[in-house]
Amino acid sequence: MRQGAQGSADTGTPWAAAAAAAKPAGPARVPQQAGAARGEHTHSEPPAPAVPVVPRVRPVIQRASVRGQILAALRAALVAGDLRPGEVYSAPVLGDRFGVSATPVREAMQQLALEGAVEVVPNRGFRVVERGVRELAELAEVRALIEVPVMLRLARTVPAERWAEMRPLAEATVRAASTGCRATYADSDRRFHRAVLSLSGNEQLVQIAEDLHRRAQWPLAGGGPAARGRADLVADAHEHAALLDALVSRDLDVVRALVGEHFAGATAAG
Secondary structure, three states: OOOOOOOOOOOOOHHHHHHHHHOOOOOOOOOOOHHHHOOOOOOOOOOOOOOOOOOOOOOOOOOHHHHHHHHHHHHHHHHHOOOOOOOEEOHHHHHHHHOOOHHHHHHHHHHHHHHOOEEEEOOOEEEEOOOOHHHHHHHHHHHHHHHHHHHHHHHHHOOHHHHHOOHHHHHHHHHHHHOOOHHHHHHHHHHHHHHHHHOOOOHHHHHHHHHHHHHHOOOOOOOOOOOOOHHHHHHHHHHHHHHHHHHHHOOHHHHHHHHHHHHHHHHHHO
16 A cells, blocks of 8 residues: 555555554553552452553564565466566556555565566566577476376375365366466466375475476467467366376376376467
């Protein structure tokens, strides 16, 4: 929430209410008897014990939540093609679009720069990185090297009822693909793969695989927002159900082929 020219904030906003709630109150006053106020004891009842004054803790309003929301929105815009490869975007302009100051946008963009999605252009903003087919193919190869062995191990060890728990996630990817929105499908696709790989119990592997997966979803230079159409997304989504069928039946050859084709298909359609 940006402030006005004099720095005053809208007192009717949730931020203002949170700030008011964060304002510390004065210490509570403890009523005293007349005699007790003079340090005297009364004979009718024993003196009241001293009541400790507990200091009120000031709530901390985290800006990280705003930055996280902006980061998620920028990632979605990147996948959808709204942030085009090769174009330079400034933090103030994007801040106006999102209705926030330039600071959380700049912080989110710096995170995207660390991930390799954008690069810093001094005194101008951030340029969306232009990627080619070769980089996408390399990402698909690395993902296969990591995920195929894990999938094969899980196929040998995970009982069928655990795979049944993944069915709703697979069905959700089909529904997301049916919308034709690349960003919606990308989020659902990552959720499914993350859930499957989580069965390995290796959190480091899950994080690395998801980072590679996210990079593989960025658009190619010149591809535009319609590089992968609705039909491509739906076909990609249906492969999740086929993969679950192979995992349940413990058909290792089919698992290996499906995972490889899944990544290769994303490369061809990306």
